[in-house]
Amino acid sequence: MSVRGIRGAITVEANDAKLIAGATLEMVSAVIAQNELHPADICSVLxxxxxxxxxxxxxxxxxxxxxxxxxxLMCALEVPVKGSLERCIRLMVLVNTEKTQEEIRHIYLGGAKALRPDLANSK
Structure with missing residues:
Protein backbone atom coordinates (compact mmCIF):
# COMPACT_ATOMS: atom_id res chain seq x y z
CA MET A 1 0.00 0.00 0.00
CA SER A 2 1.21 3.52 -0.83
CA VAL A 3 0.27 7.04 0.14
CA ARG A 4 -0.96 8.95 -2.92
CA GLY A 5 -2.05 12.53 -3.41
CA ILE A 6 -5.27 13.39 -5.20
CA ARG A 7 -5.84 16.92 -6.41
CA GLY A 8 -9.14 18.64 -6.84
CA ALA A 9 -10.29 22.18 -7.60
CA ILE A 10 -13.55 23.98 -8.27
CA THR A 11 -14.68 27.57 -8.61
CA VAL A 12 -17.75 29.31 -7.20
CA GLU A 13 -19.71 32.21 -8.65
CA ALA A 14 -19.67 34.32 -5.48
CA ASN A 15 -18.31 34.58 -1.96
CA ASP A 16 -21.35 32.90 -0.40
CA ALA A 17 -21.27 30.29 2.39
CA LYS A 18 -23.88 28.04 0.72
CA LEU A 19 -22.11 28.18 -2.65
CA ILE A 20 -18.74 27.42 -1.06
CA ALA A 21 -20.17 24.50 0.95
CA GLY A 22 -22.04 23.11 -2.05
CA ALA A 23 -19.03 23.34 -4.37
CA THR A 24 -16.77 21.76 -1.77
CA LEU A 25 -19.13 18.82 -1.36
CA GLU A 26 -19.48 18.46 -5.14
CA MET A 27 -15.71 18.30 -5.54
CA VAL A 28 -15.12 15.93 -2.60
CA SER A 29 -17.94 13.66 -3.77
CA ALA A 30 -16.37 13.47 -7.24
CA VAL A 31 -12.93 12.68 -5.75
CA ILE A 32 -14.51 9.93 -3.62
CA ALA A 33 -16.49 8.42 -6.50
CA GLN A 34 -13.78 8.60 -9.16
CA ASN A 35 -11.15 7.11 -6.84
CA GLU A 36 -13.41 4.64 -4.97
CA LEU A 37 -12.40 6.02 -1.57
CA HIS A 38 -13.63 5.31 1.94
CA PRO A 39 -13.06 7.68 4.88
CA ALA A 40 -10.73 5.14 6.52
CA ASP A 41 -8.45 5.40 3.43
CA ILE A 42 -7.91 9.14 3.94
CA CYS A 43 -4.71 10.24 5.69
CA SER A 44 -5.56 13.95 5.58
CA VAL A 45 -7.05 16.70 3.44
CA LEU A 46 -5.58 20.15 2.86
CA LEU A 73 -8.92 18.46 7.59
CA MET A 74 -7.12 21.78 7.37
CA CYS A 75 -8.00 25.00 5.55
CA ALA A 76 -5.47 27.57 4.34
CA LEU A 77 -5.20 30.50 1.95
CA GLU A 78 -3.89 29.88 -1.54
CA VAL A 79 -0.81 31.89 -2.56
CA PRO A 80 -2.21 35.19 -3.93
CA VAL A 81 -0.48 35.28 -7.32
CA LYS A 82 -1.49 38.21 -9.53
CA GLY A 83 -3.83 37.15 -12.31
CA SER A 84 -4.53 33.73 -10.81
CA LEU A 85 -7.93 32.03 -10.88
CA GLU A 86 -10.46 33.76 -8.59
CA ARG A 87 -13.01 32.21 -6.22
CA CYS A 88 -11.26 28.85 -6.28
CA ILE A 89 -11.30 26.02 -3.74
CA ARG A 90 -8.51 23.44 -4.02
CA LEU A 91 -7.94 20.07 -2.35
CA MET A 92 -4.94 17.88 -1.72
CA VAL A 93 -6.23 14.55 -0.44
CA LEU A 94 -3.63 12.10 0.87
CA VAL A 95 -4.86 8.51 0.73
CA ASN A 96 -3.65 5.02 1.52
CA THR A 97 -4.23 3.02 -1.63
CA GLU A 98 -3.12 0.13 -3.79
CA LYS A 99 -3.67 2.27 -6.90
CA THR A 100 -0.75 3.37 -9.02
CA GLN A 101 -0.07 7.03 -9.75
CA GLU A 102 -1.57 6.52 -13.21
CA GLU A 103 -4.80 5.13 -11.75
CA ILE A 104 -5.46 8.17 -9.55
CA ARG A 105 -8.20 10.47 -10.89
CA HIS A 106 -7.75 14.17 -10.18
CA ILE A 107 -10.90 16.30 -10.28
CA TYR A 108 -11.10 19.79 -11.80
CA LEU A 109 -14.58 21.27 -12.05
CA GLY A 110 -16.10 24.55 -13.25
CA GLY A 111 -13.60 27.29 -14.01
CA ALA A 112 -10.88 25.24 -12.30
CA LYS A 113 -10.64 23.04 -15.40
CA ALA A 114 -8.35 25.77 -16.73
CA LEU A 115 -5.77 24.97 -14.02
CA ARG A 116 -4.98 21.53 -15.41
CA PRO A 117 -6.69 20.96 -18.75
CA ASP A 118 -4.52 17.84 -19.15
CA LEU A 119 -6.18 16.31 -16.07
CA ALA A 120 -9.62 17.93 -16.14
CA ASN A 121 -11.18 15.12 -18.14
CA SER A 122 -9.22 12.18 -16.72
CA LYS A 123 -11.56 9.25 -16.09
Missing amino acids: ITVTNDLDETFPAQSIRQLPGWELVP
Missing part, protein backbone atom coordinates in the same frame (compact mmCIF):
# COMPACT_ATOMS: atom_id res chain seq x y z
CA ILE A 47 -8.11 22.63 1.52
CA THR A 48 -7.08 26.01 0.20
CA VAL A 49 -9.23 28.92 -0.89
CA THR A 50 -8.37 32.08 -2.73
CA ASN A 51 -8.44 35.20 -0.55
CA ASP A 52 -11.77 36.30 -2.07
CA LEU A 53 -13.58 33.38 -0.35
CA ASP A 54 -14.01 34.16 3.34
CA GLU A 55 -17.66 33.39 4.16
CA THR A 56 -17.09 29.88 5.56
CA PHE A 57 -14.56 27.13 6.15
CA PRO A 58 -14.88 24.48 3.41
CA ALA A 59 -13.81 21.85 5.95
CA GLN A 60 -17.08 22.34 7.84
CA SER A 61 -19.10 20.93 4.95
CA ILE A 62 -16.74 17.97 4.48
CA ARG A 63 -16.96 17.12 8.17
CA GLN A 64 -20.72 16.57 7.75
CA LEU A 65 -20.15 13.60 5.42
CA PRO A 66 -20.83 10.22 7.04
CA GLY A 67 -17.61 8.69 8.38
CA TRP A 68 -15.53 11.84 7.88
CA GLU A 69 -15.73 13.03 11.51
CA LEU A 70 -12.20 11.78 12.29
CA VAL A 71 -10.49 12.62 8.98
CA PRO A 72 -7.89 15.36 9.57
Whole structure:
Protein backbone atom coordinates (compact mmCIF):
# COMPACT_ATOMS: atom_id res chain seq x y z
CA MET A 1 0.00 0.00 0.00
CA SER A 2 1.21 3.52 -0.83
CA VAL A 3 0.27 7.04 0.14
CA ARG A 4 -0.96 8.95 -2.92
CA GLY A 5 -2.05 12.53 -3.41
CA ILE A 6 -5.27 13.39 -5.20
CA ARG A 7 -5.84 16.92 -6.41
CA GLY A 8 -9.14 18.64 -6.84
CA ALA A 9 -10.29 22.18 -7.60
CA ILE A 10 -13.55 23.98 -8.27
CA THR A 11 -14.68 27.57 -8.61
CA VAL A 12 -17.75 29.31 -7.20
CA GLU A 13 -19.71 32.21 -8.65
CA ALA A 14 -19.67 34.32 -5.48
CA ASN A 15 -18.31 34.58 -1.96
CA ASP A 16 -21.35 32.90 -0.40
CA ALA A 17 -21.27 30.29 2.39
CA LYS A 18 -23.88 28.04 0.72
CA LEU A 19 -22.11 28.18 -2.65
CA ILE A 20 -18.74 27.42 -1.06
CA ALA A 21 -20.17 24.50 0.95
CA GLY A 22 -22.04 23.11 -2.05
CA ALA A 23 -19.03 23.34 -4.37
CA THR A 24 -16.77 21.76 -1.77
CA LEU A 25 -19.13 18.82 -1.36
CA GLU A 26 -19.48 18.46 -5.14
CA MET A 27 -15.71 18.30 -5.54
CA VAL A 28 -15.12 15.93 -2.60
CA SER A 29 -17.94 13.66 -3.77
CA ALA A 30 -16.37 13.47 -7.24
CA VAL A 31 -12.93 12.68 -5.75
CA ILE A 32 -14.51 9.93 -3.62
CA ALA A 33 -16.49 8.42 -6.50
CA GLN A 34 -13.78 8.60 -9.16
CA ASN A 35 -11.15 7.11 -6.84
CA GLU A 36 -13.41 4.64 -4.97
CA LEU A 37 -12.40 6.02 -1.57
CA HIS A 38 -13.63 5.31 1.94
CA PRO A 39 -13.06 7.68 4.88
CA ALA A 40 -10.73 5.14 6.52
CA ASP A 41 -8.45 5.40 3.43
CA ILE A 42 -7.91 9.14 3.94
CA CYS A 43 -4.71 10.24 5.69
CA SER A 44 -5.56 13.95 5.58
CA VAL A 45 -7.05 16.70 3.44
CA LEU A 46 -5.58 20.15 2.86
CA ILE A 47 -8.11 22.63 1.52
CA THR A 48 -7.08 26.01 0.20
CA VAL A 49 -9.23 28.92 -0.89
CA THR A 50 -8.37 32.08 -2.73
CA ASN A 51 -8.44 35.20 -0.55
CA ASP A 52 -11.77 36.30 -2.07
CA LEU A 53 -13.58 33.38 -0.35
CA ASP A 54 -14.01 34.16 3.34
CA GLU A 55 -17.66 33.39 4.16
CA THR A 56 -17.09 29.88 5.56
CA PHE A 57 -14.56 27.13 6.15
CA PRO A 58 -14.88 24.48 3.41
CA ALA A 59 -13.81 21.85 5.95
CA GLN A 60 -17.08 22.34 7.84
CA SER A 61 -19.10 20.93 4.95
CA ILE A 62 -16.74 17.97 4.48
CA ARG A 63 -16.96 17.12 8.17
CA GLN A 64 -20.72 16.57 7.75
CA LEU A 65 -20.15 13.60 5.42
CA PRO A 66 -20.83 10.22 7.04
CA GLY A 67 -17.61 8.69 8.38
CA TRP A 68 -15.53 11.84 7.88
CA GLU A 69 -15.73 13.03 11.51
CA LEU A 70 -12.20 11.78 12.29
CA VAL A 71 -10.49 12.62 8.98
CA PRO A 72 -7.89 15.36 9.57
CA LEU A 73 -8.92 18.46 7.59
CA MET A 74 -7.12 21.78 7.37
CA CYS A 75 -8.00 25.00 5.55
CA ALA A 76 -5.47 27.57 4.34
CA LEU A 77 -5.20 30.50 1.95
CA GLU A 78 -3.89 29.88 -1.54
CA VAL A 79 -0.81 31.89 -2.56
CA PRO A 80 -2.21 35.19 -3.93
CA VAL A 81 -0.48 35.28 -7.32
CA LYS A 82 -1.49 38.21 -9.53
CA GLY A 83 -3.83 37.15 -12.31
CA SER A 84 -4.53 33.73 -10.81
CA LEU A 85 -7.93 32.03 -10.88
CA GLU A 86 -10.46 33.76 -8.59
CA ARG A 87 -13.01 32.21 -6.22
CA CYS A 88 -11.26 28.85 -6.28
CA ILE A 89 -11.30 26.02 -3.74
CA ARG A 90 -8.51 23.44 -4.02
CA LEU A 91 -7.94 20.07 -2.35
CA MET A 92 -4.94 17.88 -1.72
CA VAL A 93 -6.23 14.55 -0.44
CA LEU A 94 -3.63 12.10 0.87
CA VAL A 95 -4.86 8.51 0.73
CA ASN A 96 -3.65 5.02 1.52
CA THR A 97 -4.23 3.02 -1.63
CA GLU A 98 -3.12 0.13 -3.79
CA LYS A 99 -3.67 2.27 -6.90
CA THR A 100 -0.75 3.37 -9.02
CA GLN A 101 -0.07 7.03 -9.75
CA GLU A 102 -1.57 6.52 -13.21
CA GLU A 103 -4.80 5.13 -11.75
CA ILE A 104 -5.46 8.17 -9.55
CA ARG A 105 -8.20 10.47 -10.89
CA HIS A 106 -7.75 14.17 -10.18
CA ILE A 107 -10.90 16.30 -10.28
CA TYR A 108 -11.10 19.79 -11.80
CA LEU A 109 -14.58 21.27 -12.05
CA GLY A 110 -16.10 24.55 -13.25
CA GLY A 111 -13.60 27.29 -14.01
CA ALA A 112 -10.88 25.24 -12.30
CA LYS A 113 -10.64 23.04 -15.40
CA ALA A 114 -8.35 25.77 -16.73
CA LEU A 115 -5.77 24.97 -14.02
CA ARG A 116 -4.98 21.53 -15.41
CA PRO A 117 -6.69 20.96 -18.75
CA ASP A 118 -4.52 17.84 -19.15
CA LEU A 119 -6.18 16.31 -16.07
CA ALA A 120 -9.62 17.93 -16.14
CA ASN A 121 -11.18 15.12 -18.14
CA SER A 122 -9.22 12.18 -16.72
CA LYS A 123 -11.56 9.25 -16.09
